[in-house]
Amino acid sequence: IGGGGGGGGGNTINILTWEEYAGLKDEIESNLDVTVEFTKSTSSSKMFSSWQAGKDSQYDIAVPNNNYVPKMMEADLVAPVPEDTVGNYDALYDQFHQFADQQFTSGGDLYGVPVRFGWYGYSYNSENVPDHEESYAALFEPEYTGTDLSGSLIMYDNHFKAMSAAALYLGYGDAFSGDKVTLSQSQIDDVKQTMVEQKDILQGYIAADPSYIKSFKQGNFELGQSGRNEIVEMWTNGTDWPKMATPKEGSLAWFESAVVSKKSENKDLAWQVVNQFIAPKLGAKLAQAGYSPSCNPNTQEHLTSEQNDMYGAIKPSRLEDMIPFKSVENEDAWLSAWEEIKSA
């Protein structure tokens, strides 16, 4: 009952990941001689902290956001990728190879495999908010869009996502270019100041995707920081008034990356399962389930053109504008700033 039986036995692979992956179970099991057990997780930080707390012997695979992979590497929780086993890796967009080289490589070994991705900007209700030059300023200046949005703005309830938006708004884009995000203390202070002031015009901070959609549809706010996949989901379900903005300062991109536990007794089989995540057909299915594109462009073959418009085909040029999630250099300072913003 409960917790699962540990990463040892037979050819069972235990996976800690997001809800949508569970839909791949039947196909993976028919493609490979394996039983996969999915355990739903709702955040990368939880995947990380539970592995950190010893769950790494219970799970073979986790699929956190890219910025958590270096942390797991640092904590010595993950095993290197046998590139032969993960045959689909080569097919990924170049951009992801670059990202992986930058972030997931240590001592010549690769530790994570990008699976799917998406990006954040903001979205707005096009019925009430006029078109405007898309910029993060829309989140910080109530009149920026040409209509007063005081009290109708929403930010992510996540220090990294929310503070990054503020940093980009303040023009600290350079800080996002290295291995890690490197905001100086004074930049963090400015971000904090800006966000504390922003609190007056905010309607609130919001947890994550579905509640964003629910709240947006309910009319609680007009414009909010959001991921593209949420808006795609709304479109797919017939709500056409939201508009996704691509801010001129750049979008923050996330990509989920699969890792395999160092303690797994079935590493090879585990990597074979990971390989399935980015296989063209299964990757397409995952994209559909999560309204987010796969890192493998070959998935487009298995999607309709309409689907490809929304989340299948992404122009490589757009990928180049994206700023990938990264670990931050002085996370404590970020967190303290965030706490001060929240309790201001």
Added chain:
Amino acid sequence: MSSETSSRSLRQQLLGAFETRRSRLSVTLGPSVVWLVLLLLAPIMFMVTVSFLQVNDAYQIIWGSPTLSNYGALFAGDGPFWETAFFQSLILSYKLAAVTTVLCLVGAFPLAYLLATRGGRTFKVVIFLVLLPFFTMYLVRAYSWYLMFGPHGVINSTLLKLGVVSSPVALFGYGQLAIVVGLVHAYFPYMLLSLYASLDGIDFSLVEAARDLGGSRIDALKDVVVPLTLPGIISGGLFVFVPSLGAFITPKFLGQGKVQMIGQLIELRITSQYAIDYGSAASMFIVISIVVAFLLAFRYVSVEDLGGI
């Protein structure tokens, strides 16, 4: 035959277990003492210890060099300590917990008074209606208020629909009011039952005695009922104040991220960073608050009076 003798000796053993004072005590209290020591005292003591230690990047506790730096970190910031997030959250938590306690008291007293003074058929129904929310999951109750509040929640949309207001009332959005309402709803039954237990023990002929001697209804309440229910008021207060102080779910749902109570602050640090050193130090303030609250309470009531619930 053999089963007969063995059952007899089992019986003898059981009887024997109550022969001496020492064995009686160890049989009855032993197991719970072990449990409480291992699962309450030890963890709390360990937490106290951790609050004086540091945790390295690999999330290992660094033993051997006690430090006050975690406590320092709580109050460190650019500005004076009262501007730090921790201090602000702490104060806010005290404030919301205090308001919650007072509202619970004000709301519960009339109902408890009626329940204690009026018997009969309606009594059972009312008790049922009061107990049901009490037994209903905390999370469900917090959630039900999550539906009620919000810029377009049930309250606002109803007001809009009825034409009472023309645009959503900010007061009924998420925020401190919503949190207080949620907390009152969550912990109200503790206060009610505590007061009820205490009022039910009152000899109401004392109220009549006060009236007979020339006291008005208000006098009787003030001079007799309130002093005599003081233990109930205090233990009810304790049972509302302490958990409100450390509330997490309610402010999480009903604060929409703009309000940060101490529980959320700790949770954030633990789940995002596994910062158990910082979390432990911060938790100490809740633990100390409980100790102080208990010590204050014990000046007016005895431990038995806390047995209301």
Added chain:
Amino acid sequence: MSGSAEALVELDGVRKEYGDVTAVDGIDFTIRRGEFFSLVGPSGCGKTTTLRMISGFERPTAGTVQLNGADAADVPPNERDTNLVFQHLSLFPHMTVGENVEYGLKKSGVDADARTEKSKEYLSLVDLDGYYERKPNELSGGQQQRVALARALVNEPNVLLFDEPLSSLDRKLRKQMQVELRQIHEQVDGSFFYVTHDQEVAMTLSDRMAVLNEGRVEQVGPPEEIYREPASPFVADFIGDTNLVNGTVNDGTVRVGGDDGFAVDDGADADGDVTVSIRPEDIDVVETDWDFAGEVVDRYFQGDQTQYVVEPAGEGLGELTVVMQGRQTPVEQGETGHFRVQSDAAVVFDE
């Protein structure tokens, strides 16, 4: 309505119903200035209810309660010039003896010094000097009793109401408090209205008493009148011990016990079947001229008197109780004795 017969409290056709239950079923009586008036009756007969209507805690369903000649219907308890001594005393446990006694004075606005002085005076009246600072739970039952008394007395009410205040005390203490209550009544001005189910206490204490049965007053009068001339078999049986026997009236002569019976010389108006009450102490053991002979089947020694259960020889009479005072032991258990009912002792009730 003046002088000693002035009516302080007057109940006129007072009824009280609780839903279907009629607790008090139309009663009238008057409490006069300065008198010690008792209301007795068995448990559940409506005594407490009556007292609560006088003190203002209940409203009569019908009828009026007049205090000092004015209808008191709309006067709340705190504005009535009555004070209550409760059955369970109801001393405020969180206040000292002094604070308890002063409570009423405080509510009527007496200033602190005067309060202290007066409360000490009354505490001394009830023999509790020096207990001013104690808490009620530091006192014995009898002392608490006296505090309750002082707390009511100190307000010098027109009428002091008592609801069985002695029933929780043990026998010795009860006797002692009884005597004290009478003495205090003589020392203060007000009337005392005393409710009890203990007929002995009521008889001992009262100037007048009312006997209540199932919400109705059966008889009002001085104790001796009620004891000697009970208005109904109920009263005869409830007040004191009695033998109730069946009898018949023929031409104004009352006979009990059928053919083997005897005549009790009490003229009666009615003809036919009657009930006759004969008090145990009104039956003497005699050598000659006996009314009936009977075997002593049981004998209960009670110290100052001895009770005999006699089984009369004939058929018509059931067991009779006879009481002899002091050391007289005229008949032993198992023996047969001869008995005569004192003249005028029998009371006859029409059926």
Added chain:
Amino acid sequence: MSGSAEALVELDGVRKEYGDVTAVDGIDFTIRRGEFFSLVGPSGCGKTTTLRMISGFERPTAGTVQLNGADAADVPPNERDTNLVFQHLSLFPHMTVGENVEYGLKKSGVDADARTEKSKEYLSLVDLDGYYERKPNELSGGQQQRVALARALVNEPNVLLFDEPLSSLDRKLRKQMQVELRQIHEQVDGSFFYVTHDQEVAMTLSDRMAVLNEGRVEQVGPPEEIYREPASPFVADFIGDTNLVNGTVNDGTVRVGGDDGFAVDDGADADGDVTVSIRPEDIDVVETDWDFAGEVVDRYFQGDQTQYVVEPAGEGLGELTVVMQGRQTPVEQGETGHFRVQSDAAVVFDE
């Protein structure tokens, strides 16, 4: 140790200490087969403690309790041939009346049919036919009382122990249960050991009684002996009402009341100061040859008798209580009467 004088229970120098408190201070007495024996004394004198030592719930600190001639020190309560009727009855609330009554039989291995039969028999003895299936809380106080009695009786114990079982009942019911208890005692074989602080009950019921005071037995004997010849002023005062007055003995003559006093013709061994007990009913109103004259300062009508408080004319006597039975009203309140103490009525105690 045979026949009717056989000792079923024998207490020999029994003491019981709880820490510093000496609850029972060395007592001896014997309960004989078939007798109704009472232990009376004021609250806290050690009655319950004594009873609990007999039933086996407490071990004596010193002395022995013998049951049927054998030391019972090591016999646990469940193996003693005694049964208890508790003060608060202690009926098992979760069992029916029948189950309660059968409990003891079940424990001694009686089979189900025999149990039912026997329990019904005893329920019928206490007049509770048809209550077999009820739960205790569906019964009135008096009925519960009877179930408790049946539950103990049904085991046919050698000794049935009672700890004030009637004290929680009201007066009428108490009188009635008292009579029933006596009758039941006559119908069954065992001895009854009855503990109470109510001397009236004890006197009425007992064949013999022991008076306990602060853990010591003051006197053992039949009620009349104890009432008439109390062994100490305490007994005289506790059992019945009495007047205790100071006196002096001179050459075998006892005088009370100093110079204005009178002689009570009871020879005394000792010389010097004595205490004299005179029962109120032993003082008569006389026309001539009076012992003392005095004013009646208070008069309490009690129905079958009237109590007079008399203040003797001289200095040496305090107030005296006099009781007159029946309709005699020889002196009115406020008048002066003349009184004589009956011969042999005074009891003299050396100081």
Added chain:
Amino acid sequence: MSTAALSPSTRERALKYGLYGTAALTMVFLWTPLLVMGVLSFAENASTIFPFQGFTLANYTATLADDGLLRSVSVSVQIATISAVIATVLGVLAAFGLARFDFPFKEGYRTFAILPMVIPGIVLGIALLIFFRTVVGLGTSYLTVILTHSVYGLPFVLLPVTARLYSFDRSLEEAARDLGSDRLETFREVTLPIIAPSVAAGFLFAWIRSFEDFIRVYFVKGSFDVLTTAMFSMIKYGSAPKMNAISTLIVFAIAVVLAVAMNAGNVSGYVAGNEDDE
């Protein structure tokens, strides 16, 4: 002045209605959100009453088809049952110790034993999390949740049972002994049946506290879901329709259990700690 003008009986009545009024408002306060939630569970638009778009049972169908959710309910039931059993055994034994024997630091023990109930969940949760991970080396799992909830439930059993034992008339035990039972029989046949309702009440409290706990389990559960954590993600991730439905089902289930319990015994008395002998 104006109150003085009112006749005393009017004033009395005003006070009385004031009292009833406040009490009624309190009941409205307690019930409105739950009722609204119940209504919404049948609504097409699950998050707000207006605009109302019609009734549907779809939310219930979806809820009952959600295997993960149902599994979490069953896990919650198992955990609640096991931990309540442990808490009951420990609590009943301890209650006997407290009520029947004297020992040093008795008041201290009593206070200590109430603590799990009052200490905020977040503190207990984190303390146990750190403790289990670091000291015991026990990963968080099913077992740690049970341990946590068994200590959390302890006071909920201890309090009613101790209160019952204090009011228990010990002469009942003596009566049984007097009638021929040894100690063990006395316990089994008299003591236990009489205190059984309070033990049952304690078990029920401990069970419910475990079943409804979120914050403690959130920290020590590891990665499986119990009902509350499943609900938490539902709310956080906005699955209002299912949340309304499952919540309404639970309120209903608890109402039924409570009604049965209240008919069977003096639940309110146990809750308030002043149960009468039945």
